[in-house]
Amino acid sequence: MNTYYNQGYKSNSSQAPRFAILVAGGSGTRMGADRPKQFLLLHGEPVLLHTLRRFAEPALGVSEIVVVLPADQLDTWRELCARFKVSISHRLVTGGATRWASVKAGLAALSEHGTGLVAVHDGVRPLVPRLVVERTYVAAATHAAAAAAVMPKDSVRLLSQHGSAAQNRNRLRLMQTPQTFEIDLLRRAYAMPELASFTDDATVVDDLCRVHLTDGDYRNLKITTPEDLVIAEALMAAGL
Ligand SMILES: Nc1ccn([C@@H]2O[C@H](COP(=O)(O)OP(=O)(O)OP(=O)(O)O)[C@@H](O)[C@H]2O)c(=O)n1
């Protein structure tokens, strides 16, 4: 049952305070590196520092940034902050066993805020353009829920018992982050039990509110496997 939170919903929140949760609580098994991929160096600095810097851009007006880390990596990050002289203000939170649990922990750290817009972003998407972030905040102010997405570039097929069937890719989107929400809506969504189908925040919110899709960007790649780091390095070197 979908009782949409935003049918006729007027958030009146274009001036709402902006918050961000950067989830970096994963271990990076697919990367197979000697440390979690959020700490690998990209253009001479940790991946997570690039991401943090994007959200700290003054033009975005984000008033509080929460960074979620694995329980055993808080000191690693503190040491990196000292080594790279990070002066960007942010709150550190211990994550959980899944991305969902890490987002929930990040949200709990914003509990003193009754209203506002919160962007949830993967700490391992360090190249997100400011405009992509801005679009999700602006759209969330009107629609309560907004998420960045791009069109597939490849052809897509759906697997079945009988083989596979071509899909109309014009009707498909690849979800990126940020995914940005009225904070109260996101709290209500994350108060529900976790499901295995929750691979992103839009999916968690779906039963409460229609999620408005905004234009993402192909540069906003999620660093997942080793070749992603090579591509990100090349994009940075090219100033893209
Ligand atoms: N328990 C978890 C799992 C993931 N994440 C974060 O969610 C984002 C997307 O997850 P993913 O790319 O899957 O990261 P990992 O879980 O680290 O990678 P892998 O699945 O390969 O182990 C990452 O920024 C990751 O740190 C998190 O905060 N807490």
Ligand SMILES: C[C@](O)(CO)[C@H](O)COP(=O)(O)O
């Ligand atoms: C949230 C996300 O980045 C949207 O594309 C993606 O679903 C995360 O997936 P992962 O398996 O946790 O990397």
